[in-house]
Amino acid sequence: MHRPASTLWAEVMGNLADTLRETAIHLAEVSTTPRLDAELLAAHALGLERSQMLLRLTDLETPPSLTDMTDRRLRNEPVAYITGRQAFWDLDLVVTPDVLIPRADSETLIDVAVEYFQGAKAVGETGPARLLDLGTGSGALVLACLSAFPDASGVGMDASSAALAVARANAARLGLEPRSQWIHRSWTDPAWSSDLGQFDLIISNPPYVETDAGLDAMVAAYEPHAALFAGPDGLDDYRILVPHLSSMLSPGGIAVFEIGHTQAEAVSDLASNSGLSTEMRRDLAGKPRALRFSLGIGDMNG
Template identity: 50%
Template sequence: MTTARQALAEAAARFDFSATPRLDAELLLAHALGVPRERLLLTLADHAVPAAFADLVARRARQEPVAYLTGTRAFWTIDLAVGPGALVPRADSETLIEAAVDHFAGTAGPRRVLDLGTGPGTLLLAALAQWPEATGSGVDASPAALDWARRNARALGMEARTTLRHGNWAEGIDARFDLVLANPPYIAAGTALPDEVARHEPASALFAGADGLDDYRRIAPALPRLIAPGGVACVEIGHDQGDSAAALFRAQGLAVALRRDLAGNDRCLSILPPVAGP
């Protein structure tokens, strides 16, 4: 009989396309057993391998995202339900929340939050978890993504604090917000991506024209009217877009600072509203 330890090793060996094969195997086995990964690791010798694990391994070997297989992904301090039609939350995006925390340090924090391109509610709900007195609005052009966002807001007990609407970026929004968040598509069309991304995650949440900047061109003109005095916009960018994306926001009279992720890559633009004239 195959032990849990052997099953993990065999599964990880099949995931040679992944940067984290052992972690992938552990998450899938924990999911099949219905226990947290931490408990699995502490009690590994106590578990028999459930039959469902083989199917999960086979699907992962076909490069289906782990988050789609388990139905959940941890982000910041919350767990989010995710699946087909929703962009999988990535740890790099936590850089935006870190930037916002730094901006509001020593204050009561933002009261009103806007998330442009909210997807499954990743940034919006992380911000509302960080600042329990805040309310937030999320906008997305994908009905499927908004369904995931509504499910997550409900599961996290944030439904009453959250407004979700179908829309195209900031069109039709006539209000100011203390914190504006956005993780728009920023990959140049034609860029080769890993199969688990290209074959499963929505292309509309990944690609943004020939240079990857199309959606920044749509968002930048709206920010001066969206950011409240004393507020900030935190916008995710690609690993090499610190200069090119920032230029589009500076052209709107906005002050821009670059923040890098833990790997040292360009990741977040912290954007301040224009200084009011005399």
């Protein structure tokens, strides 16, 4: 059981630099990045960017609110929920417990989309004009795509009205509201795709965790389960979504979906049965992370 942060501060009589050093030691009980966590929490408590704080570290005193924030982190609450912010792609996003925390692994999907449409431009084709993010959550994927493709407009769809409120707020903060649209809808509804039309890019990080999978404590206790779990094999939502893609993609369009690292073959089979070709991309850790679907049968690679 962790000691309250108030006891840590009693042991540290110096400035913020001393406090951060001591805090990182104790956060190592719950975090693989304890020093970074301590710095992010302190910067938020001070109302400074982390880079600004680090430049002034020896001149700053420990902010009182850091005590409560550290206690929350010691109870496994994610830093992003404590600060309400998360970096993703080139964006600074607001996040709440109503949405999954965007992770660097998911940036692989944006890399795939950008590379594909850069290749299209190289042979005289245009970039994507219309984007769709299925299960948008915080809006991370569609807003990152709108940032990468300044001539595009995007639609974010989610079954959670609370999540859509977060996504709308992020679009407004980032100046992307005029190019974005938000739809409150579940793909479990029989006619969910009938009026959406076609898209040049469909992107999604659907639920894909097996129902009985063991998760990290801070994920299991704090992140929304409806956005995580997808049946005994984690494939329930792919079985719904993938068969719709061939009718929703415009000519030359692609879909890019995140997958669990053991799911590439199973999801690729679903795509092949729906008339789609598949290419697989690994994340920076070398794990299968994204599948790119396009019209026409092909082979999985990557």
